[in-house]
Amino acid sequence: MTTDTQTRKSETPATSQYKPVDGLLLEVEDLRVEFHTEDGVAKAINGVNFDLHEGETLAILGESGSGKSVTAQAIMGILDMPPAVIPGGQIRYCGQDLLTMPEEQRRKTRGPEISMVFQDALSSLNPVFPVGWQIAEMFRKHRGMNKSDSLERAVKLMQRVQIPAAKERVKAYPHQFSGGMRQRIMIAMAIALDPAVLIADEPTTALDVTVQAQIMSLLQELQEERQMGLILITHDLGVVADVADKIAVMYAGRIVERADVFDLYRQPAHPYTKGLLESIPRLDQKGQQLAAIGGLPPNLMRIPAGCAFNPRCRYAQDICREERPELLTVAPGRESACHFAEEVLHG
Amino acid sequence: MTEASTIAVSAETGAAPGGDVQQDKPRSLASDAWRQLKKNPIFWVSVILIALFVLMAVVPQLFTSTDPNEAILQQARERPSLDGPWFGRDIQGYDIYARTIHGARASILVGVFATLSTLIIGTALGIIAGFYGGWIDAIVSRLTDIFFAIPLLLGGILFMSVMPNDQNTPYLVVVGKVVVVLAIFGWPGIARLMRSSVLQVKPNDYVQAARALGASPWRIIRSHVLPNAMAPVIVVSTINLGVYIAVEATLSFLGIGLTPPAVSWGVAISDALVGIRTTPHMLLFPSLFLSLAVLAFIMLGDAIRDAFDPKSR
Amino acid sequence: MYKYVIRRLLQMIPVLIGATFIIFYMVFSMPGDPTAGMCGDRGCSPAFVAQFREEHNLDDPFPLQYAKYLGNVVQGDLGTNFRNQSVGFELEQRYPITAKLALMAIAFEAVIGIIAGVLAGVRKGKFIDNLVLVSTLVVISIPVFVIGSVLQYYLGVKMGGQIFPVTYDSARPLQSLILPAFVLGSASIAYVARLTRTNLVENLRADYLRTAIAKGLTRSRAIGVHALRNSLIPVVTFIGADFGGLLGGAIVTERIFNIPGVGGFLFTGIRNHDGVSVVGTVTVLVLVFLLVNLLVDLLYGVLDPRISHD
Numbered sequence A: 001m002t003t004d005t006q007t008r009k010s011e012t013p014a015t016s017q018y019k020p021v022d023g024l025l026l027e028v029e030d031l032r033v034e035f036h037t038e039d040g041v042a043k044a045i046n047g048v049n050f051d052l053h054e055g056e057t058l059a060i061l062g063e064s065g066s067g068k069s070v071t072a073q074a075i076m077g078i079l080d081m082p083p084a085v086i087p088g089g090q091i092r093y094c095g096q097d098l099l100t101m102p103e104e105q106r107r108k109t110r111g112p113e114i115s116m117v118f119q120d121a122l123s124s125l126n127p128v129f130p131v132g133w134q135i136a137e138m139f140r141k142h143r144g145m146n147k148s149d150s151l152e153r154a155v156k157l158m159q160r161v162q163i164p165a166a167k168e169r170v171k172a173y174p175h176q177f178s179g180g181m182r183q184r185i186m187i188a189m190a191i192a193l194d195p196a197v198l199i200a201d202e203p204t205t206a207l208d209v210t211v212q213a214q215i216m217s218l219l220q221e222l223q224e225e226r227q228m229g230l231i232l233i234t235h236d237l238g239v240v241a242d243v244a245d246k247i248a249v250m251y252a253g254r255i256v257e258r259a260d261v262f263d264l265y266r267q268p269a270h271p272y273t274k275g276l277l278e279s280i281p282r283l284d285q286k287g288q289q290l291a292a293i294g295g296l297p298p299n300l301m302r303i304p305a306g307c308a309f310n311p312r313c314r315y316a317q318d319i320c321r322e323e324r325p326e327l328l329t330v331a332p333g334r335e336s337a338c339h340f341a342e343e344v345l346h347g
Numbered sequence B: 001m002t003e004a005s006t007i008a009v010s011a012e013t014g015a016a017p018g019g020d021v022q023q024d025k026p027r028s029l030a031s032d033a034w035r036q037l038k039k040n041p042i043f044w045v046s047v048i049l050i051a052l053f054v055l056m057a058v059v060p061q062l063f064t065s066t067d068p069n070e071a072i073l074q075q076a077r078e079r080p081s082l083d084g085p086w087f088g089r090d091i092q093g094y095d096i097y098a099r100t101i102h103g104a105r106a107s108i109l110v111g112v113f114a115t116l117s118t119l120i121i122g123t124a125l126g127i128i129a130g131f132y133g134g135w136i137d138a139i140v141s142r143l144t145d146i147f148f149a150i151p152l153l154l155g156g157i158l159f160m161s162v163m164p165n166d167q168n169t170p171y172l173v174v175v176g177k178v179v180v181v182l183a184i185f186g187w188p189g190i191a192r193l194m195r196s197s198v199l200q201v202k203p204n205d206y207v208q209a210a211r212a213l214g215a216s217p218w219r220i221i222r223s224h225v226l227p228n229a230m231a232p233v234i235v236v237s238t239i240n241l242g243v244y245i246a247v248e249a250t251l252s253f254l255g256i257g258l259t260p261p262a263v264s265w266g267v268a269i270s271d272a273l274v275g276i277r278t279t280p281h282m283l284l285f286p287s288l289f290l291s292l293a294v295l296a297f298i299m300l301g302d303a304i305r306d307a308f309d310p311k312s313r
Numbered sequence C: 001m002y003k004y005v006i007r008r009l010l011q012m013i014p015v016l017i018g019a020t021f022i023i024f025y026m027v028f029s030m031p032g033d034p035t036a037g038m039c040g041d042r043g044c045s046p047a048f049v050a051q052f053r054e055e056h057n058l059d060d061p062f063p064l065q066y067a068k069y070l071g072n073v074v075q076g077d078l079g080t081n082f083r084n085q086s087v088g089f090e091l092e093q094r095y096p097i098t099a100k101l102a103l104m105a106i107a108f109e110a111v112i113g114i115i116a117g118v119l120a121g122v123r124k125g126k127f128i129d130n131l132v133l134v135s136t137l138v139v140i141s142i143p144v145f146v147i148g149s150v151l152q153y154y155l156g157v158k159m160g161g162q163i164f165p166v167t168y169d170s171a172r173p174l175q176s177l178i179l180p181a182f183v184l185g186s187a188s189i190a191y192v193a194r195l196t197r198t199n200l201v202e203n204l205r206a207d208y209l210r211t212a213i214a215k216g217l218t219r220s221r222a223i224g225v226h227a228l229r230n231s232l233i234p235v236v237t238f239i240g241a242d243f244g245g246l247l248g249g250a251i252v253t254e255r256i257f258n259i260p261g262v263g264g265f266l267f268t269g270i271r272n273h274d275g276v277s278v279v280g281t282v283t284v285l286v287l288v289f290l291l292v293n294l295l296v297d298l299l300y301g302v303l304d305p306r307i308s309h310d
Helices: A005-010 A068-076 A103-107 A131-143 A147-160 A179-191 A209-226 A237-241 A261-266 A271-278 A318-322 A341-346 B003-014 B029-038 B041-058 B096-132 B134-148 B152-162 B171-201 B205-212 B217-253 B265-274 B280-308 C002-028 C046-055 C062-074 C087-122 C127-141 C144-157 C173-204 C207-214 C219-241 C243-256 C262-271 C275-303
Strands: A024-037 A040-053 A057-061 A084-093 A114-117 A197-201 A229-234 A246-251 A254-260 A328-331 A334-336
Touching: A024 A068, A024 A229, A040 A068, A040 A084, A040 A229, A040 A254, A057 A068, A057 A237, A068 A084, A068 A114, A068 A197, A068 A229, A114 A179, A131 A147, A131 A179, A147 A179, A179 A209, A197 A209, A209 A229, A229 A237, A237 A261, A246 A261, A246 A271, A254 A261, A254 A271, A328 A341, A334 A341, B029 B280, B041 B096, B041 B280, B096 B134, B096 B171, B096 B217, B096 B265, B096 B280, B134 B171, B134 C002, B152 B171, B152 B217, B152 C002, B152 C243, B152 C262, B152 C275, B171 B217, B205 B217, B217 B265, B217 B280, B217 C144, B265 B280, B265 C144, B280 C127, B280 C144, C002 C062, C002 C275, C087 C127, C087 C173, C087 C219, C087 C243, C087 C262, C087 C275, C127 C173, C144 C173, C144 C243, C173 C219, C173 C243, C207 C219, C219 C243, C219 C275, C243 C262, C243 C275, C262 C275
Parallel strands: A057 A229, A057 A246, A114 A197, A197 A229
Antiparallel strands: A024 A040, A024 A084, A246 A254, A254 A334, A328 A334
């Protein structure tokens, strides 16, 4: 657990030892995460696969409890273990498996290589340190910079994320900022060391609608500028539409559908996605009743046999209660884990 | 998740419409806490210890038939042994076991009555201040500050030294004085706790609604304020009980509490310190009992706190 | 900030007046003769009694007595006791010793208490955690005069007083105070350890700690800087609030180790039924207690930027 800060300080600003091959940054393969609690084992993630390339934005969509945040935390390596256990799978960053990497080596990837923005910036920032200090800490601890240089860099970053009067506010504390400004500070901290992968876990959920749009466009801008791979985790279909390239829809710890944004919106290939889209209020259907998905997400300690979605699915047949559908290609660039994907897609 | 919110939730279940609050609470905070407590071995250990000490205080004859005031000078300083007096004898030839058993009474009396008095004074003043607010609150709060500014032991020393005891002062009078001084300087903590509990509950909709419906202040206090505030007050009072026992012994040690012909742990320890070199057993047993009594109340308070604090689950 | 300090100081005035009134009332207006017991078993001579009552305005109506006393206190005159010692002068001589004792006790509280609390909190549920929890409970439940006497015997007397002098030795004042300060702080060390542990455990679950790990900080930095800094805020408050208990404990400790501090003076005053000394000493102690509380509140504002004193 202890590391010698002295040796790290002598480190020169490093060029990364990680090189993506063909722009491939991240490969998640058959990832499983369980939570072992007093009441039993909750299977939070049950075999998730996806890739992430440079400059690509992958949106992971799902209700709470679908496993989307746990996926993000597993990639970041910030799950509390125990109670979390990772019984299987690989998370390869530039070809190296993060899960089997020595902890000290993995720690050094957090920040310079992979970085994360959290949902609630107020509780995610340390209340007793000035924001500039918290951003500058990245430079001091990873790059060995001194106090004044690192603070100067912090001011520049705060300017980059469009915080007004950054120079004056660098010494202010998190509670002295508005919600949107705090999230900008989180983002500044996350991009400080130019990471290749940025994970944003519901970055706008806690914010006002107008501010949401600003934060999303800032993220998009930064991503294009730095060609980062961006993983955007959200439960809000509206947020992802403009930003994401690909969307993975998660349900009960599995990806149930994966597609390009445009295709998925136009023609969902999984009943769950279809249900989600139908539950969005639309102006052209004013006066009609909204179609909400009936029922509740499954208890992760007792995931239904067969397809986890079957109790809530209007397409469900006997096969759905017996056999778990695999995530299969149903059309070019379209994958769905449904026995009746064809019917859903064309129905 | 927070303590306040859970307590607030339980208050809502407590405010069953029209009915008597005490009935029909299938999963109130109190019964939840009780189920939690039952599982906690520390709770049972402290309860058993406390029961033993209380029994010792009430009927010491159950534990020993030896007269604590019977001195056998020839056997003075006798070491503890299984066939003689279990805990040995002190410099004056008293049976230490008998004296330790009989000594429980002073500590338990002081602890119990000082706690009850602070509870009554503190709760009453805290509720009045919090509930009525305005100038009443201002006066009571300043009064609380004033008494809070005098540390307990300092107040005790002062009080006991201006009303000195001598060897002829009856036992119960001395115990009564200690109770009075602990009550005088111990209530502000409870009052502050009570006041903030009231202020926390008062703005809630169900209290406002009860007021609007014309419920009397007493009824609102009884059915809404007290159930909420009781948990922290009980925890603090239980721990204080241990503190009061220690203060009583300290006053005896300083020579201004109970004095020699009286049998108490504080007096026994004070006497024993003189001969710590030759008769360490004189010190050991009363200290052990005193510490166990204090410990039992602190552990009980801790256990109750854990049971009421959902964060610890 | 300045406004806050001034407001707090102003608020302190009624509290101080009230507290001294209670003290004064208890000593001089209770039934009974304040000179009783002053002159040993034979009783005081009528001349002495008359002089005493005259000097302390005891024949004035009570509010006037108090007003006169308070007037003197404001001018820094705490009165003269029956041995013709100036209480103010005595306290001035003794205060530095008690202050050293209290500061050393607080240092023990802070250093040992926080280290033990951190060790326990970081290894929650493990052996060291249970060890700290049990041993602190034991220390809390043993009264300070027992701990003091036992340690005095085993670390002082038995070791010949070389390392820890048995009683106060004015030739080596600081060394003489180490053991007494540890004894005085013992219960608070235990409380600080428990409080640090509880708060640390809570802060280890906080979102900002997750951020600290996600920033790629070492575990020791995340805990030692980010979590600890937050965990210590209530600990500082406790140390301040506990200061009153420390002053009370100092009387006991100074008595055991025969330290010529304020506590010893107070104790002698009690034993000789010397009301003037007792009132003066307690008044000063209460004043110090209130000032320390103010200081702690200000410090709280510095430690926790969310608290505003404007």
